[in-house]
Amino acid sequence: MLVELTLLVVAELGFVEGVVYEVIAVSFSSKPHPAPIGVRFKDGLFEATIYHDTATYANLKVHPMCTLNVVRSGLLFYDAVYMKHKLRVMREGDYWFLADADAWLGVTVVEESPDRGRSVFKFKPSMLHLSQVKPKPYTRADGALVEMLVHESRIKPYIDSGLLVEAKRLYDLIVHYNELMARIAQNTEYQAYAKAIYESATRRMGELKGG
Numbered sequence: 001m002l003v004e005l006t007l008l009v010v011a012e013l014g015f016v017e018g019v020v021y022e023v024i025a026v027s028f029s030s031k032p033h034p035a036p037i038g039v040r041f042k043d044g045l046f047e048a049t050i051y052h053d054t055a056t057y058a059n060l061k062v063h064p065m066c067t068l069n070v071v072r073s074g075l076l077f078y079d080a081v082y083m084k085h086k087l088r089v090m091r092e093g094d095y096w097f098l099a100d101a102d103a104w105l106g107v108t109v110v111e112e113s114p115d116r117g118r119s120v121f122k123f124k125p126s127m128l129h130l131s132q133v134k135p136k137p138y139t140r141a142d143g144a145l146v147e148m149l150v151h152e153s154r155i156k157p158y159i160d161s162g163l164l165v166e167a168k169r170l171y172d173l174i175v176h177y178n179e180l181m182a183r184i185a186q187n188t189e190y191q192a193y194a195k196a197i198y199e200s201a202t203r204r205m206g207e208l209k210g211g
């Protein structure tokens with residue numbers, strides 16, 4: 001059963017192992033509670049780091065289950081932080097989910113490892129629900145990669161025009177996104193591409209120093 005669900009998570013939901021995806025978790029205590037969290041899929045389980053000072057954490061301690069809702073719009077993440085009441089929640093069995101999710105997974109906690117004000121939770125998927133839309137889980141890695149590409153493409157023109165402060169500013173952003181990628185997409189194609197862009201930008205800046 002778990003093996004089948006694992007295949008579905010990868011094939012139908014598009015989760016790539018090792019990449020952090022942002023989803024909206026709906027946990028539950030006296031009422032359902034949506035909040036964005038980052039999850040990583042690995043060896044058939046989802047992993048999330050949840051801070052102890054959040055309502056999501058308190059809820060999971062009471063009901064060790066929640067849904068992970070796949071959404072694609074940044075606006076829904078905004079609502080999940082600041083306008084929770086705007087999100088439409090529905091119930092199926094023991095699970096509360098977002099009515100507007102492209103897909104949702106019902107998961108249960110199988111392990112909690114506390115570490116200085118936060119805990120790494122491992123969740124086992126036990127239920128998968130797809131809507132009509134082909135889901136595409138949201139990862140910051142896509143945005144970061146495109147930002148790196150855009151910035152790298154401007155470094156040479158800036159250097160050629162003598163705009164060295166501007167070139168350095170873009171290089172610093174590339175360094176920042178490269179570090180982010182190492183955290184959210186370690187040992188993936190995303191990280192390999194980010195590294196290639198970072199190295200190309202570093203070479204350009206190095207030539208500048210050398211010349």
Ligand SMILES: Cc1cc2nc3c(=O)[nH]c(=O)nc-3n(C[C@H](O)[C@H](O)[C@H](O)COP(=O)(O)O)c2cc1C
Pocket residue numbers: 022034035036037038039048049050051053054055056057077080081
């Ligand atoms: C895209 C995004 C991802 C987030 N990921 C996490 C996370 O992985 N763990 C966490 O504890 N908080 C995360 N947060 C912060 C919580 O969602 C935010 O603090 C929340 O509104 C408070 O949680 P609560 O409503 O459960 O108290 C994230 C926020 C955003 C916008």
